[in-house]
Amino acid sequence: xxxxxxxxxxxxxxxxxxxxxxxxxxxxxxxxxxxxxxxxxxxxxxxxxxxxxxxxxxxxxxxxxxxxxxxxxxxxxxxx
Numbered sequence: 001x002x003x004x005x006x007x008x009x010x011x012x013x014x015x016x017x018x019x020x021x022x023x024x025x026x027x028x029x030x031x032x033x034x035x036x037x038x039x040x041x042x043x044x045x046x047x048x049x050x051x052x053x054x055x056x057x058x059x060x061x062x063x064x065x066x067x068x069x070x071x072x073x074x075x076x077x078x079x080x
């Protein structure tokens with residue numbers, strides 16, 4: 001991906017925002033708390049490392065299943 005590092009803007013949001021849900025008349029927080037999901041949701045809403053994200057995403061490559069299967073078959077053939 002060809003993008004200037006300084007132009008790469010991150011949008012950091014909370015994965016689960018119970019306050020926004022309450023504002024829209026969906027008070028569901030107690031359902032998650034009763035099932036013991038609070039610690040997990042705190043992790044999702046936890047720290048974001050913008051420098052790490054900005055360094056990681058431009059270097060990612062996406063492969064479709066056909067390409068991945070072909071590469072796997074080649075690696076298996078090399079190992080035989």
